[in-house]
Amino acid sequence: MIATSDAAKRLAKRKRADAMFRLACLVAAFLGVVILVLFIYKIIADGISRLNWNFVTDKLSSRPGRTGIWPAVAGSLYVTGLTILIAVPTGIAAAVYLEEFNTRKNRVTEFIQLNIANLAGVPSIVYGMLGLAVFVRWMALKQSVLSGGLTMSLLILPMVIIVTQEALRAVPRGFRDGSLALGSSYWQAIRYQVLPSAAPGIFTGIILSLSRAVGETAPLIVVGAAAYVAGAPKNLGDTYTVLPIKIFDWAGEAKHGFNEDAATAILVLMMALLVLNSAAIYLRARARLRR
Amino acid sequence: MARFHSSKGLRTISEWTVKRFCFICAAVSIVTTIGIIFVLVSQSIPFFRTVSPVDFFTGTDWSPTPEPGKFGVIPLIYGTVMITIGAGLIAVPLGLLSAIFLSEYAPSWLRNFLKPALELLAGIPTVVFGYFGLFFVTPLLRHVIPAIQSSNALSGAIVVGIMILPLVSSLCEDAISAVPRSLREGAYGLGATKMEVTTKIVIPGALSGVMASFILALSRALGETMAVTLAAGSNPILTFNPAKAIETMTAYIVSTSKGDAGVGTVRYNSIFAVGFTLFVFTMMMNMIALRLVKKFRQVYS
Numbered sequence: 001m002i003a004t005s006d007a008a009k010r011l012a013k014r015k016r017a018d019a020m021f022r023l024a025c026l027v028a029a030f031l032g033v034v035i036l037v038l039f040i041y042k043i044i045a046d047g048i049s050r051l052n053w054n055f056v057t058d059k060l061s062s063r064p065g066r067t068g069i070w071p072a073v074a075g076s077l078y079v080t081g082l083t084i085l086i087a088v089p090t091g092i093a094a095a096v097y098l099e100e101f102n103t104r105k106n107r108v109t110e111f112i113q114l115n116i117a118n119l120a121g122v123p124s125i126v127y128g129m130l131g132l133a134v135f136v137r138w139m140a141l142k143q144s145v146l147s148g149g150l151t152m153s154l155l156i157l158p159m160v161i162i163v164t165q166e167a168l169r170a171v172p173r174g175f176r177d178g179s180l181a182l183g184s185s186y187w188q189a190i191r192y193q194v195l196p197s198a199a200p201g202i203f204t205g206i207i208l209s210l211s212r213a214v215g216e217t218a219p220l221i222v223v224g225a226a227a228y229v230a231g232a233p234k235n236l237g238d239t240y241t242v243l244p245i246k247i248f249d250w251a252g253e254a255k256h257g258f259n260e261d262a263a264t265a266i267l268v269l270m271m272a273l274l275v276l277n278s279a280a281i282y283l284r285a286r287a288r289l290r291r
Numbered sequence: 292m293a294r295f296h297s298s299k300g301l302r303t304i305s306e307w308t309v310k311r312f313c314f315i316c317a318a319v320s321i322v323t324t325i326g327i328i329f330v331l332v333s334q335s336i337p338f339f340r341t342v343s344p345v346d347f348f349t350g351t352d353w354s355p356t357p358e359p360g361k362f363g364v365i366p367l368i369y370g371t372v373m374i375t376i377g378a379g380l381i382a383v384p385l386g387l388l389s390a391i392f393l394s395e396y397a398p399s400w401l402r403n404f405l406k407p408a409l410e411l412l413a414g415i416p417t418v419v420f421g422y423f424g425l426f427f428v429t430p431l432l433r434h435v436i437p438a439i440q441s442s443n444a445l446s447g448a449i450v451v452g453i454m455i456l457p458l459v460s461s462l463c464e465d466a467i468s469a470v471p472r473s474l475r476e477g478a479y480g481l482g483a484t485k486m487e488v489t490t491k492i493v494i495p496g497a498l499s500g501v502m503a504s505f506i507l508a509l510s511r512a513l514g515e516t517m518a519v520t521l522a523a524g525s526n527p528i529l530t531f532n533p534a535k536a537i538e539t540m541t542a543y544i545v546s547t548s549k550g551d552a553g554v555g556t557v558r559y560n561s562i563f564a565v566g567f568t569l570f571v572f573t574m575m576m577n578m579i580a581l582r583l584v585k586k587f588r589q590v591y592s
Contacts, residue, residue: 021486028388033408090316097313121577123514129566133330215416218516222548244418251422
């Protein structure tokens with residue numbers, strides 16, 4: 001009798017521990033959401049009052065509360081556009097080489113693969129130093145939009161390769177075999193069968209990589225993006241600034257009353273990212289429907 | 292017939308060209324790695340001609356200005372490690388528990404809500420985390436520690452911890468859900484509670500994967516730049532007081548690059564020596580993590 005009540009007590013204790021553990025896990029999982037909500041609330045509360053169309057289209061000014069951000073927006077668009085032009089084709093081609101042309105895993109591909117995984121873990125600021133030494137000084141591109149775009153391209157290239165490889169891997173083997181059996185070449189099979197069916201996955205991954213590039217700040221500071229420029233860049237050799245650098249600059253100058261402007265700029269940046277991310281989610285959902 | 296033949300020849304050539312082009316693109320990644328190492332090493336050499344490596348790695352005084360300046364990197368390493376450990380103390384337990392919740396407890400509708408929310412948090416640019424640290428976390432901390440500086444180590448560690456939380460959570464979840472169902476069923480069959488199954492079967496089974504995710508996340512914290520520059524400050528001192536501003540290696544690189552250090556000066560060259568140190572740190576951590584991941588994959592496939 002005593003033994004059974006002991007066992008019952010032990011069982012009750014174990015069940016209590018189980019319930020506590022479950023609660024701890026639940027709290028931890030919801031904490032992220034709570035923080036996200038606090039984040040968004042704080043930024044809206046600080047920045048909404050300054051948000052209007054003129055803020056986006058006006059020039060930079062040294063007077064808090066009177067400034068616009070157009071040169072920074074244009075700079076961000078310029079750098080991102082260059083990154084798309086450079087990193088996307090290179091990344092897709094590299095992934096096609098690793099997944100499609102080199103199906104027999106040999107030493108070279110294995111080495112490249114390991115190398116890409118390592119590059120993805122290199123701190124972004126180190127890419128900035130690479131860009132500073134190679135593009136800004138050695139190639140004498142100076143503190144131009146072009147050297148910013150090139151640096152950013154190198155930074156997101158490993159990510160573009162990895163996401164494209166994942167999308168290519170999800171294409172069933174039969175698509176390639178079927179095409180090859182009908183007499184197509186490898187490249188024709190890739191061009192007309194594999195790439196089109198992997199396209200939604202590739203786009204999703206690339207959009208997510210780009211949204212990382214849009215928010216990236218540190219490497220561009222190192223390659224010399226300015227904190228202040230008179231106007232939007234007009235060609236590849238012009239000096240520039242980008243939205244995250246402006247946010248960094250204003251947040252750091254809080255004493256001078258720029259923190260509201262920083263919050264408003266964050267709102268603009270986050271809205272741009274939200275559009276990008278929604279596009280990615282939409283593409284992913286549509287790809288799932290088709291399957 | 293002849294036409295067919297020539298088109299086939301053309302096809303072979305274009306096939307060859309495309310393949311070569313793709314190979315060159317893949318090789319860009321190798322060139323990048325070589326470039327990073329070459330740049331960091333070659334640009335550090337002039338620095339180490341003026342400042343001896345022994346002084347650099349063992350010195351406890353980092354004051355680049357006024358000239359000629361003192362370059363002992365220990366305060367910067369200390370600042371970096373302090374932020375990384377602080378961020379780990381927050382993100383590791385919370386990330387692991389939330390991964391357990393997502394993979395073991397949450398019904399699918401809740402998962403479909405929580406996962407995108409964490410992804411959104413992971414997508415927020417780091418400079419925004421810096422703003423959050425400066426204007427939300429620090430004012431909050433000021434209620435507890437009135438003498439806190441506006442940029443301080445504690446606030447930096449908290450925001451970096453929040454920043455890497457989604458990373459820990461999603462990588463841990465991948466590792467946990469790779470543990471075969473049958474192991475869990477076996478333990479349930481013996482009468483174990485869910486907590487016992489999780490802590491005694493699932494986590495030990497996923498241990499190398501879980502450890503790898505911790506290391507990857509910590510190496511991200513180590514290389515984090517904008518959030519710590521804003522939230523933790525740029526004050527290279529050795530202090531155990533988390534309410535004071537410190538400086539990390541990354542913050543030093545940023546503040547020097549945007550400043551007025553002329554090309555070729557010791558101060559300018561010093562960013563490469565610091566960058567090299569940072570690169571070696573993160574590279575070692577990534578190597579360990581990749582090895583653990585490989586080991587983990589071998590166990591379950």
